[in-house]
Each structure stands twice: as C-alpha cells, then as structure tokens.
Amino acid sequence: MNNEKLDFNKLFWLFIFGSILGWFIEGAWTLVYGGKLINHSAVVIGPFNMAYGICACLLSALLIRFKNDSPLKLFLIGFLGGSIIEYVMSWGMELVFGFTAWDYSHLFLNINGRICLLFSCFWGAIGIIWIKFFYPVIINVISKIEPKHNKKLQIIVIAFLVFDLLLTGCAIVRARACEKGIPPENAFESFLDKTFNKNYLVNMFNNNWSD
Numbered sequence: 001m002n003n004e005k006l007d008f009n010k011l012f013w014l015f016i017f018g019s020i021l022g023w024f025i026e027g028a029w030t031l032v033y034g035g036k037l038i039n040h041s042a043v044v045i046g047p048f049n050m051a052y053g054i055c056a057c058l059l060s061a062l063l064i065r066f067k068n069d070s071p072l073k074l075f076l077i078g079f080l081g082g083s084i085i086e087y088v089m090s091w092g093m094e095l096v097f098g099f100t101a102w103d104y105s106h107l108f109l110n111i112n113g114r115i116c117l118l119f120s121c122f123w124g125a126i127g128i129i130w131i132k133f134f135y136p137v138i139i140n141v142i143s144k145i146e147p148k149h150n151k152k153l154q155i156i157v158i159a160f161l162v163f164d165l166l167l168t169g170c171a172i173v174r175a176r177a178c179e180k181g182i183p184p185e186n187a188f189e190s191f192l193d194k195t196f197n198k199n200y201l202v203n204m205f206n207n208n209w210s211d
Helices: 008-034 050-066 071-097 117-143 147-179 187-195 198-204
Strands: none
Touching: 008 050, 008 117, 008 147, 050 071, 050 117, 071 117, 147 187, 147 198
16 A cells, blocks of 8 residues: 655645546547537636546545555446546536536436546546556646746646636626626626637536536
C-alpha cells in the first residue's frame, strides 16, 4: 500500500488538468461516435468541465494508496467510487441548476438515469488508466513548477475561474429570462443575449435544458 499524500497544491492542479482532459475526451467521443462537435465545458469561457476535475481529485484520493495493487482491485475501486461520484454529481446538478448533463435512462442496468453498468465499467477502466499513467505524469509536471511561480499561477487561475463561474451563472439566468420574453435591461444583458445565449448554453448542457 502506498502512503503518498495529496496536499492542496496537488489537488488543485489535478482538478485543473482533469477538467481540461475530461473536456477534451468527451468532446472527442461525441465527435467520433455522435458525428457532432459539442462544447462540454461547464463554464462559458475555456475548456473546463469541473465534473471531471472533481472526479480526478476524488479518484486520485481513492486510488493513490492502491496504485501498486492489482488492476482488478483498481478496477473495482474505480467502478464503485466513480459510480457514486457520478450519481451524486448528477443529483446535485439537478438540485442546483434544474437539469442534468447526462441521462442514461435508455441504457442497460441504469439507476434513475444517473448511472449505468456501461459507464460504471468505464469508471473502473479509467481509474486504472488515470492512476497508472495520467496521475504520475501530472505529478511530475507539478513538481517542476517553482513554488514562487506556482502560487502566482494558482491565484490567476482561481480568479479566472471565479469570474467564469459568475459569468456562467449570469448567462443561465439571462437565458431563462429571455425564454420568458423578458427584454435586456442593460448593455451587459444585451451582450449575454448575443454571446452566451440559450443556443450557446444548450450546446454545453445539451441533454436536459429544461424550459
């Protein structure tokens, strides 16, 4: 069993790398198998899918102690842990935003459309790939960043993500108002109508944008 610990610095960059990597993989998946390009970002600016960032941190925390164990053990931990994470995140998004970004109701052995056997197996497989391949590479990259530059980069990235999340929230609120026929009241709302409108958001949250 491995006793490596995850501090804030590691978790922060695992979250960022996981958010970007998840965005890229899901976008490539829908392009290859769905034949269309979908922006799976959770924010209106940049390739950040925070769901994958959170999963990257949680999978790392779950698997780090067992990274030298058998692939079967890693698969089972990823299978169970990933399924729980995905279910909770689906429920949380529906509770907070009023929609979910995925629906597995049409797939075999699903639970409330939030998780299913196929993607639970995916979590098991990705758990092995993540902890054996991606995690060591990311940790190696992190270790090469000088501490004085690291803190500055973290502050810049955090400030940007806070701004991006606030802008995304405003865009969602404005899109809901626009659906009800409420005209823009100021230049900022007009900007949202032109730039981050319902069509833009539906491409991000494509499965369950509820009117």
